[in-house]
Amino acid sequence: MQLRREFFARSVHEVAPELIGATLLFDGVGGVIVEVEAYDQDDPASHAFGGLTPTRASMFGPPGHAYVYRSYGVHWCLNLVCAPAGRAEAALIRALAPTHGLDLMRERRGLDRERSLCSGPGKICQALGITRAGDGLPLDEPPFELLAREEEPPLLVGRRIGITRAVEKPWRYGLAGSPFLSRRF
DNA sequence: CAGTGGATGCTCT
DNA sequence: GAGCATCCACTGT
Numbered sequence: 230m231q232l233r234r235e236f237f238a239r240s241v242h243e244v245a246p247e248l249i250g251a252t253l254l255f256d257g258v259g260g261v262i263v264e265v266e267a268y269d270q271d272d273p274a275s276h277a278f279g280g281l282t283p284t285r286a287s288m289f290g291p292p293g294h295a296y297v298y299r300s301y302g303v304h305w306c307l308n309l310v311c312a313p314a315g316r317a318e319a320a321l322i323r324a325l326a327p328t329h330g331l332d333l334m335r336e337r338r339g340l341d342r343e344r345s346l347c348s349g350p351g352k353i354c355q356a357l358g359i360t361r362a363g364d365g366l367p368l369d370e371p372p373f374e375l376l377a378r379e380e381e382p383p384l385l386v387g388r389r390i391g392i393t394r395a396v397e398k399p400w401r402y403g404l405a406g407s408p409f410l411s412r413r414f
Numbered sequence: 415c416a417g418t419g420g421a422t423g424c425t426c427t
Numbered sequence: 428g429a430g431c432a433t434c435c436a437c438t439g440t
Contacts, residue, residue: 266432274432284425301433302423308432321432351433391432411433 232375234293234367237311241267241318244311246386246402248320250378255357257374258330260347263404264323264411266389268308270316273394277317287365289317295373297354297364304351305360309368309375323390323401324348326409327356349411387414 232251237244245267253259268275276285276298287296288310296308296319308319325347327334334346334356347353354360368375383405388396390412403410 268432276432279426282426298432299424301421301431303421304433306432323432349433389432393431 230377231369232377234369236377237293237309237368238313239311240313240316241269241311241320242400244309245320245400246384247378248309248322249384249402249404250380250382252328252374252376252378253322253325254329254374254376255359255363256372258333258357259374260325260328260409261404262322262324263326263407263409265402266321266323267318267400267402268321269312269318272398272400274389274392274396274398275317277319281317288319293368295359295363295366295368297359297361299361300351305354306350307354307359307363321350322353323350324403324407324409324411325353326404326407333358344408348409385414 245265248262248265251262253262270277277288281289292310292312294310296310300306307322310319312318327346338346338356346356385403385405386399387401389401
C-alpha cells in the first residue's frame with residue numbers, strides 16, 4: 230500500500246521508526262528501508278538548525294517531499310521530510326536491503342557485492358540514481374514510490390553516525406538482524 | 415574486522 | 428577559509 234502524503238505530516242520522531250520495513254523505490258529501483266536517522270530543527274546536528282538557506286529549503290517543508298543534499302562535496306544523500314505544520318524535521322535514509330533493479334544498481338555502483346550496494350546514505354543515492362534533481366519532489370508520485378510495511382519489524386535504536394554535535398541522542402533506527410546496515414548498532 | 419586518513423566541492427561566515 | 432548527516436583503500440590484528 231502506497232504511503233500517502235499525510236503519513237509524513239507528523240513528528241519525525243514518530244515517523245522515522247515506522248519507516249523501517251517500508252519499501253522505497255526511485256524509477257522502480259530500490260528496496261526495503263533498514264536504517265534511518267531523525268533530525269529536527271532544535272538539534273545542533275541538523276541542517277534545519279540555524280535557519281532557512283536556499284539549498285536547505287526543502288527541509289523546511291512541506292512534509293511528504295524529498296530533501297536531497299550534497300555531502301562532503303562528493304555524495305548525494307536523501308531525506309524524507311516528516312514534520313507537523315511549522316516544523317522542519319526529516320529522516321535521513323541510511324540503508325536499504327536491495328530488492329528492485331539490482332543489475333542497474335550494480336552497474337551504477339561498480340562491481341559491488343549486494344551487501345554494499347545500499348549500505349550508506351551516499352551509496353543509496355548512487356545506486357538509485359538520485360541527485361539534486363530529486364530535491365523537493367513529492368514522495369507519493371513518480372519517480373518516487375513508497376510502500377508501507379505489512380508487519381511491524383524488530384527495531385534497533387542507537388546513536389547517530391558521522392556527526393560531531395548532539396552525538397548522544399538515540400535517534401538512529403535499524404532493522405534488527407539485517408545484513409544491510411551501514412554499521413552495526 | 416577495526417581504525418585511519420585522503421579525496422572531494424559546495425555552503426555559509 | 429572552515430567545516431562538513433561520506434566513502435574507499437589501506438593498514439594492522
